Amino acid sequence: MTQNKATIHIAFLGPKGSYSHIAAMKYAHYYFGKFIECSCQNFQDIFFLVETQKAEYGILPIENSNSGFIEEVCNLLSKTHLMLIGNITIPIQHHILVKNNQISLNKIKIIYSHPQPVQQCSKFLKKNSNLKILLCASSAVAIKKVAFLNQPNIAALGSIQGGEYYGLQPLLLPQIISNHPYNSTRFVIVKNTNF
Numbered sequence: 001m002t003q004n005k006a007t008i009h010i011a012f013l014g015p016k017g018s019y020s021h022i023a024a025m026k027y028a029h030y031y032f033g034k035f036i037e038c039s040c041q042n043f044q045d046i047f048f049l050v051e052t053q054k055a056e057y058g059i060l061p062i063e064n065s066n067s068g069f070i071e072e073v074c075n076l077l078s079k080t081h082l083m084l085i086g087n088i089t090i091p092i093q094h095h096i097l098v099k100n101n102q103i104s105l106n107k108i109k110i111i112y113s114h115p116q117p118v119q120q121c122s123k124f125l126k127k128n129s130n131l132k133i134l135l136c137a138s139s140a141v142a143i144k145k146v147a148f149l150n151q152p153n154i155a156a157l158g159s160i161q162g163g164e165y166y167g168l169q170p171l172l173l174p175q176i177i178s179n180h181p182y183n184s185t186r187f188v189i190v191k192n193t194n195f
């Protein structure tokens with residue numbers, strides 16, 4: 001079903017290539033066709049854009065199959081008058097993204113990541129405790145940082161699709177680093193009913 005009106009805006013945790021961006025594109029493809037991307041630096045900004053009618057919709061990760069409910073989002077949802085109008089679940093496949101995937105894991109010293117992928121890959125990271133983890137506002141921020149720094153021994157946790165936006169490649173080994181091979185996250189879509 002596509003909505004027959006001017007192109008809508010969807011606010012998501014960005015930049016491009018975040019899991020939230022991928023979920024927004026999938027949702028928009030089903031329901032709206034084209035949409036204007038409103039990339040946000042944090043979850044609060046997503047609520048702000050929709051509450052102030054700068055974006056018709058917001059998309060937020062609420063629950064991961066492995067790490068459970070995303071507390072910050074649940075707290076923000078409990079304080080908003082925005083309406084929950086739908087949800088979408090997407091598979092989340094984390095990879096170790098590097099500038100050049102000819103490098104082996106034992107050469108990598110630093111991993112940039114959003115806290116959620118760290119939780120969802122906790123077993124792998126515990127086994128490789130030599131890796132220093134630096135937290136970022138989203139997986140796409142982590143990917144952008146690694147692309148910008150352009151050093152062989154740093155990596156980001158994120159999706160292959162996210163890596164492609166910024167020219168990063170997935171390490172071939174290990175390929176599956178999530179605690180559970182069938183990792184998925186459910187996102188909710190919020191709307192301001194005054195629109």
Ligand SMILES: O=C(O)C(=O)C[C@]1(C(=O)O)C=C[C@@H](O)C=C1
Pocket residue numbers: 013017018019020021061064070092114116117137138139140185
């Ligand atoms: O960091 C991202 O790319 C996000 O979109 C955030 C987020 C989250 O907060 O849960 C979304 C889905 C995945 O579970 C991992 C991270």
